[in-house]
Amino acid sequence: MSRGKYFEEFSVGDIYPHRPSRTVTETDNLLFTTLTHNTQSLHLDEEYSKKTIFGGIIVNSLFTLSFVVGVSVGDLTEGTTLGNLGFDETTFPAPVRVGDTIRAETEIVGKRESKSRHDSGIIWFEHRGYNQTGELVVKTKRAGLILRKSVEISS
Secondary structure, eight states, X not given: OOOSOOGGGOOXXXXXXXXXXXXXXXXXXXXXXXXXXXXXXXXXXHHHHHTSTTSSOOOOHHHHHHHHHHTTHHHHTTTTEEEEEEEXXXXXXXXXXXXXXXXXXXXXXXXXXXXXXXXXXXXXEEEEEEOTTSOEEEEEEEEEEEXXXXXXXXX
């Protein structure tokens, strides 16, 4: 049985807060950065980073994006998605630092029936992440292909 929502259950303008929030650790940043072969010194080298406009290491922005989208899955698309169709308008208005606690929310910003598939529709999600002071640290729009309620994926 799915935990996600079906196409018919989404309404434009709905906002879903997600839990849990996440305090980013040095290990999170180090593992994500090295697993993705991102050798950017801003994420790995404290001495280098001290000399930049940030004054110290900043967390890999793709870790932040991945968390904000990932934490939405259980609430919105687990078992009801047929695929991620793409990302658009991704911004990182403020850096995340080790020790910041990130919380996420998703707003439904668009919806339409699929033109080629009778079993699904397209939902546009706007995922937003905020740090512990409420500062926006990431925002992205994402399109997903979502099952209609009358169709379920068999496990």
